[in-house]
Amino acid sequence: MSVGGWQSILVLGGIRSGKSDYAESLVTGDPVVRYVATGAADPADAEWLARIEKHRARRPADWQTDEVTGDPGRLIETISSARADETLLVDDLGGWVAALLDPARQPADDRATIAELTAAVRSCPARLVLVSPEVGLALVPSTPVGRAFADALGLTNQLLAEVSDTVVLVVAGQPVQLKSTGPAATATVTSGDPGEPTEPTEPKQTATVTGPEPGEPTGPEPPAAANGSNTAAQITAGMTLPMPAERTRTAGVARLGRLDLPGAGFGALENVIGFAAGTQDEASPRPWDQVQVVLIHGDHDGGVAAGDSPQDSARRADQAGAGDGALARLAATAGAVVDVVAAPGAAPIEHRPALTAAEVDSALATGWEVAQRAGRAGVAAIVIAACGAGAAGAAAAVVAATTGAEPAALLGRVPAAGGKVDDAAWMSRCAAVRDALHRTRRGTHGAREVLAEYAGGDIAVATGVLLGATANRIPVLLDGPVGVAAALVSRDLAGQARHWCLLPDHGRQPTVRHAADVLGLTPLLDLRLDLGEGATALAALPLLRSALTLADTLGEHPTFAEPEPAGPGPAAAGPAAADPVR
Template sequence: MTKLNETIRLIEGIDTKAEKQMEQHINSLTKPLGSLGSVEPLAIKLAGIGRSTQPEVDPAAVVIMAADHGVTKEGVSAFPSEVTKQMVHNFMNEGAAINALAQVANASVEVVDIGVKEHLEIPGLINKKVRLGTNNMVEGPALTREEAITALEEGIEVAEKAIQKGAKLLALGEMGIGNTTASSAILSVLSHASIDKVVGSGTGINEEGIERKIQVIMRAIKVNQPNPDDPIEVLAKVGGLEIAGLAGVVLGAAAARIPVLLDGFITAVAALTAVRIAPLCEHYLMASHQSMEPGHAVVNQLLGLQPLIDLHLRLGEGSGAALSLPIVRSAVHIVHKMATFEEAKVSGIS
């Protein structure tokens, strides 16, 4: 049995009994019913994932997958492709936004090279390189099916290693110039949504650039004809290595019953791909925020996820996940620290 199939086989649904017990406990705490809003269902979900009314999310780790995209040759990004490599160095030197935000959120950062188009030797960088970037998807498949599966399995292994080191929650991040183009293509195929409804400015391209991006995606889909009922084929034909790797992280975390905190558009598309591969994955996902990419709202809706925050972010890297992590931690903390009406000798609803 392959690593991918073995992992899929291990994924189970969440514990509905633990969820009901958590709901009853939350309703017994010294507050009006439902008064903590969306924090309450978050705590209930974490109980179901962890199969306990005392769920844990610490230590938390941000996993950043980095890879390059051949489609950047088509002028779909405001930044040149070498920025992917440069930002990996920046992550490792702790100079990026995610490094600062993860410090505040008390989360570790794991950076993975799964497909940067140059060989990198940086202390601490996790080398899971499948190949040196993808092919240009307007000229044919971005990856072979075998490469897409390898990237999924590398992501599974990254999740397993992080969990073995003690992580109780995995937050997703990414770096890859051109990856909003690949993500938009994947989402358009998997959702049957119109391409112009899921394409945004990415790194900050103008209206002319957005129209060019739409045309590039249309050409890529026409050339490759990916089958929407075969998510691995979609990944291979119009996807990216970091997207496949992150989908693998989702699969690996779900198999280990560990919650996954999504970041922005690209990580959400990776999660959607994982859900299409193994539907029970959806129970392990949390949406950190709603980004400015129009496709992000589409994919969050498809996943049935309510974002925790909306700060008009469009950075990626795991930045939104890091910003929302304290809210997730708070959902757990109220369960641990708040007294019940009976314990506090406070009168309940009459």
């Protein structure tokens, strides 16, 4: 079996299951591989030393080996400091948990250390393969030490499975895919001798929705709308969409080290260049010349809109449509086009669902079609923005429902006229979100249910835009609570969507900060602007374009220039030919 489209993968398996062989087969051929060993060598155990030596002997000679035995913090530091142009293979987490439980480091907060490892994996820029024993299929150990090991390793596996793109369970040499955000694949592995690597067969990939061929801007047809029109694709849970080209992203970042720059490099903007390289499948990506801002206007009733005015949100939408206001002026400066999209209003979520099922389908279809039009027009990037009353409160409800976060920690202060803060409005928003979560505590929380119960039309339309943009291989710049809430919902419909998202800034909004952390999106900047959704992304756009332009147009430093071949002439014939007298 071969899997594709992953940035991080967790490979589980029992003893002698073939999990290490399978993990090694995933990274064979990668340009820079670091094998991170966690098992400590015991000089008194000859059989264990022989196993370690066998593992070393079968690794390619160009792999680097890092020993991180003894101190659990060393693995966390290794993953946190990994570079985007390398691949890390960690084998295995059983050794790490053994070091974690070592009596010499007790008492210690082991759960906190496991959480630190999870955070490091979530934010790791490198390709990451984690190998771990599966202990959930065995009997409960009969000793306290054994039970502590099983509990700690089981918790570690659960948390890492949550943040990893793909999870594979290897049983008797046969890998079974448990979770995937990449293309679905089926194939078999022929198991070799114990301890010997096996070669994976070519995968047979299947996709329900695919992006356009190179040079073709059109993507799949929009999903069926509420009017029942027949279309070729449906937005359903588990739909398979394209992934950015990971190897090209890595090559794009690696290429920056060869450019003729007077300083140390691009700093945090390396991330935007790698992102653009992967989404364009070009190691030297082009600047985004044609950018479309999708401003979604849909109001919310009830407590989530406390402190907001529907009349003011309508005025903002009209301003943008007429080319006036902060968003439209920033768009004009950046050469972007603003498309104002109307979304259905949402009912008070503390009392009943925000939308009906039919309204959810219609809003998703609307967003999908917006992205389809952008693809046909050759749009290079989309900025998602929103201006509805209650949008921030509804987005906080979606994030709380999908991540389990406390609503009060997600809802930011509510600004009022004259630079004041409306604390009463903030309390009303908190109460509305908590009441909505309590009302639905016994219900299901699939993507469509989340959109219906809490999201409203604006977040549902934004979700459709994200999915449609992914299908058309168009990167999306998120800016504000509505965009990140839609990204969380999109993740549960098609895990590939979040890999097409870039977060220029968090805007100091707690909802955005938390959702970005869950999605694994690192903000590029900290401008501390608060000009409305979409405005910060547009303010940052010229800087992002400048970085892409430099990366695309600068030549290599002379150090890396190829030496010119010697031309024909007398000197090439040697000393005797240079002196005709001889």
